[in-house]
Amino acid sequence: MQKKYILEMFPYPSGNIHMGHVRNYVIGDICARYHKLKGDEVIHPMGWDAFGLPAENAAIQFNTHPQDWTFSNIQNMKDQLKKLDLDLDWDRELATCKEDYYRYQQELFIDLYNAGLAYKKDALVNWDPEDQTVLANEQVIDGKGWRTGALVEQKVLSQWFFKITNYAEELLNDLDELTLWPDKVKTMQKNWIGKSIGAEIKFQIVGKDDQLNIFTTRPDTIYGATFIAISVNHNLVSKYLKEDEIEEIKKIFSNNIDDKEKQGILLDIKCLHPILEKEMPVYIANFVLDNYGEGAIFGCPAHDERDYEFAVKYSLPILKVIKCEDNELPFTQDGEVINSPLLNGLKKTEAIKKIIEYFEDKNIGKESINYKLRDWGVSRQRYWGCPIPVIYYEDGNYRVLDKSELPVLLPYDVNLNGKGNALLNHDSWRKIICPKTNKVAFRETDTLDTFVDSSWYYIRFLDNKLGKPFDTNKVNEYLPVDKYIGGIEHAILHLLYSRFFMKALRDIYKLNVNEPFKQLFTQGMITHKTYKTQNEEWVMPKDVIFTKGKLIRDKTKELIQEGPSEKMSKSKKNVVEPDEILESYGISATRFFMISDSPPDRELEWTDEGIQSSKNLVRRIEKYFTIDKTSLKEDTEKIIEKFIYNIEKNILNFSLNKCVADIYTLFNYLEKEKVFLYDSEISKKILVCLYPIVPKMCLNISKELFKSVEIGNWPSINTDLLLETNINLPIQVKGKLVTTIKTKKGYIEEDILKSIYEIDKIKNKILDRKVLKVINVQDKIINIITT
């Protein structure tokens, strides 16, 4: 028996499932049900990504508790999912906010720490001064906190990090292994990791003992360097400037209206050019990133657009070192090196190679590889997350707990007021006596980023009740996940973190799994037309009616304007509710429509006509099977074999829209040719093929026809019948289609040509011309080439 692990991204329990979930889970369910019918051992679990900010905010807003709110949402959403007829392994269910999940995550944290993959350091974070908490980047809108509207500050805090950068190279290289991932996602990850090959060069500061390291991908332009620029957060800055001076500069930079406008503050130090030994000015510049490379650059204005702009603004010399016309400056392409004694005449690649050799020789630089990828900051100053198993002593030292000291449970009795971290204010939870030292200690009050929770849930599903995080043998046997289905919005974060986790756990536990997800399928979002009143008020589709050639709001009779189809969103109110759709159209029509109108990886526009025609299809099939007679045509069996073959192929390719087309084609044939199957074996075969898509409808029909709810196994195909013997053979003259002839497969070319030349259309085409050549692609096409 072949194992198939089919997984859809688990939902955040926000309260209700939405149409996007429905599409996601129906696609996965079709896949899982197909494999079960094929006799595969299918794992198809579901769980809850249950920690996170919305629970805390809801708790404050509705005066409830995050845990109660979350559990009640889970219950509600589980009920909703059950109405979708999903064949899920509910006995594998997990919720990341429950002790029996997060306590094992705390074990993994300890493992990572012991492996040197978790560490603590000071870092710049977004700080909301009113809420007294760190905000994620996506919670900062126009520099302001999304909840408070307060101006967000950059603040240095001591934070926990996971050393994902250790795996940068492997995360990049192994993308090539992921042949069943969309290229788009792989490209996004590649860009995010952002590998650059270049050089690290040391610049001496004149008259001081200090050196400045600089990363560059263009060491070949070193002779054109005319200035140095460093980030305001560079550690050299704090050495030469006072705190208040630095603050002043930061203020100047942040007051910049156009943040692309380059600004520089000249420092009172000079740098020595490593080859020419001339003195160069050093600027603090707003465009130098402090978190990339060394936070410092050498400016080569002639061959870099940003440096050029800066040099022009501050009247710095522009030295050409790549051959080009003056009006081409800044010239950033490859070219012949000039004005560079060591490199003249060389092209970029050779010049880079040679100059690096020179630097290494002189011990002032070396080849260097740089990544955009930063280590993953996992600390969150929030209550509703997995506690980090660390304690702090009064002397400032900390200790990561032993596994035997776990779990660190979240206290239930917290005071949530939106001001800061409730754990920090919970003294009786925070303060403990360390059992090892008998000293007073304080628990870590930061919790883990919820992306940590989702980085290994697919492993926990394999054995959700085990007394340790996972069983090594099971992981080796059942991972990677064969098909992982979800939205493209997780292209970087979740999918990159999970890949990192898998690799880290592989190394710690000696697993033989490299990648968590063998195949990734990203389903498209669901869109809907938007509606609003003259007063720019959004109106839900169900409140809009069409009468007398006009769209009006049902209740108020206001005139409605129709806008373009956009992603369903609560803010624009262009949503339909799954519960209401199921009520009106039934589960089978809903499942059909989820895959009908466009390929699953593209957007699906929700339309009344679309869902209605799905319902009509259901009714049509059901009606067909009530016709109580059987009569076959000669080609019926062949058509059925072809149908099975196509459905199977299209399910495996995720071409589910084509499955629907196959179904229409089949029933068009059956009805038009008056082929009736009723309770025949062929009906059984058809029902098995429809079952993954519309299980409920098939069971109902099966009950009627066969008095059975056993749907059986996926039918095997008689491939002999698939080979059409009668074919329509296209005949071309000079590559253009002239006619088609009916013939049999395996015809003899010479024989058939004789009859072709007798056809009037062909005769007329050839007439007084000479036949140069006849191309016969056996059983496919014949092309007659004439003069």
Add this chain to the structure above:
RNA sequence: GCGCCAGUGGCGGAAUGGUAGACGCGCUGGUCUUAGGAACCAGUGGGCAACCGUGGGGGUUCGAGUCCCUCCUGGCGCACCA
């Protein structure tokens, strides 16, 4: 700006380099009626025709929607990444 993806009827979309437009929606005409969110039948790329048609222009090929070059348009992602 860089990267990726995509441009096919009125619309959604089909086409291992081999009959472009499967299938659906919509539309047109008709049938029936136990008036339904029906059902059924016929038709539906353009043109009177020969023919012309897959964003524009070139190329490879006996043959291109499909492969190559180039340009245009749209979507998504990243965005001062040195």
